[in-house]
Amino acid sequence: MSIQLKNIKKSFVNNKAKNTVLNKISLDINDNELVAIMGRSGAGKSTLLNIIGCLDNSDEGEYLLDGKNINEMSNSELSTIRNEKFGFIMQDFALIEDETVKHNIMLPTYFSKNKKKYDCEKIAKTLGIKKLLDTKASLLSGGEKQRTAIARALINDPKYIIADEPTGALDSKNAELIMDTIIELNKLGKTIIIVTHDENVAKKCQRIIYISDGNLKAE
Amino acid sequence: MKGILICTADLIKKHFKHSIVLIIQIAVTVMIFVGFIGKVQYIRSTKDVANTFNKDNVIYYYPFTFLDSEFKTEDVIKQNNLNVKSVGEADYMMINCDDQLLPIVGYNDTLLEYANLEIASGKWFNDSVDKNVIPLISTTDQYKLNDHITIKDRAGESHDAVVIGTIDKDGYVLGFNRSASKSIISAEFFVSKPYSYFIAPYNSEIYSSLSEQYDMFVEMGMPKMTLGKIITYDSKEDAEAIEKEFDKYGSVADIKLMITNYKKDIKFNILINGIILAVFAILTATGIGGINGLQSRLDRRNYIVYYILGMNQKQCALTELLRSLFVVALGFITAVILYTFESVRNFLYSSEMIISPLNFILALVFLLLICCFVSMKYVIDLGKGSLIERYKNQD
């Protein structure tokens, strides 16, 4: 088992009121799974994803990633894990808008400690954005931006892909294209966790997990 | 580290236009700061020289330059039966040193006694000097301590001279080349850069003959250099009589009064310069602070992305620090480049400022302090708390 969450608890304090978003959640995700996380807005989907992606800490509970205890890791170890093990795809693309597509795709390699060979051109070609490599990110369409973000998520060849509503800002045609790409990646061996509101997107996944009132319900 | 540098470069590129105003502001602050330090250093070294003159019962007298050469201080004293203790005089001469004509300033005994200047090496004139050689104080780099010089007088006869002491090349000597009144006092009266090669005692037979060579120069059309004198006295009544009489032939003022005015002048000068400096420091601090604050806010999204992709928060903070330091460095370099232009130097700085690399180093330290003070907040903010949380809060 590659991702193991045990009794994870996370709350936020808003105007002195404590809001428990995740209440002792336990979840296991296997290698090469494609998991959809669903729930109404504010249910805690992004919060869970941020904890899995080592972007945020939990308040309580245990998180083992490939057998290693994430709770015991330093900030710099966590940043290395984010850089090497995870590829992130966000609803708002999280691109550096005033840099070129190529610069955006290459960013994770600049933070990487191992000297792997990166094939930016090949990845861009597969995603159909090779011609756009020298274009400023701000000039791209939504679909192109998300494909750039996917290329960036793949550049360090991570084991896991974390996608927080990757199709949320796209029209249905582009959404389908992106979803097909994500499924393709899963077939190539990536473990993918995807947050979505879209039933059609969720149906394409092997497993769907619902969050409500701080608890998980599997289907 | 590579990632940090690339991101820093990206952010600098992104804000370059915004930064130009700040860079100019920083450059101006550096220029002003350098001048201020220059002034303070000047005052520090001139105060010592002026203090050697802080004596009781001395009058400074500077003759009108148009008085004819027949005019003699002694005659005025004799004719008016003035009660004068002694007269201190300096004379400006050209002498033949090692077959080269060089300017020399001669001090008479009274002046030698009063003007005890700070010596960089060797010693000031005193009786123990060998009477057969002419003692000289060197005021340039060209002649070093214990150098022997052959002086030729007008008759062609040679005399031995030796350098018994040196004055630091950045040092100051008593000026005697400005008139002074009771109210208008300039620091330049007391001090000036050495305008001769040597200071020598003006009591030797040899000099009087050598001095004629200078008269020869005057005949050849060179401007005559008028030097001030000091007159010492015993009682207040004598002083009043002396001042009243010499007022007809030049400007007179009591040294004590001049020193007092001079010190007030110094304080005023430092105050004015300090206020200007403080205003610019505040402008620069708010400039750096404001623009950094704005940029930090604009850059927040970039930092979130960097964080997601594998930077930790300390590295984000370091990137932010490098970005602000880069702007400061550019401002500083701009100032240094501007300084290399003579017109800029002439416009901003006077001869009453000592400017050396030290001034620039202090200016840099000053800037870094301001920068640390105002941008630390943003840097520390980036380094702690959760970037992800703040990202969400801002939406």
Ligand SMILES: Nc1ncnc2c1ncn2[C@@H]1O[C@H](COP(=O)(O)OP(=O)(O)OP(=O)(O)O)[C@@H](O)[C@H]1O
């Ligand atoms: N940094 C924070 N500070 C305070 N409250 C927060 C913070 N982050 C999230 N929350 C709260 O936690 C709850 C869950 O937020 P989360 O973003 O995980 O929801 P979500 O399921 O992703 O919703 P959506 O579908 O709208 O994206 C919300 O009520 C939100 O207001």
Ligand SMILES: [Mg+2]
């Ligand atoms: Mg969300």
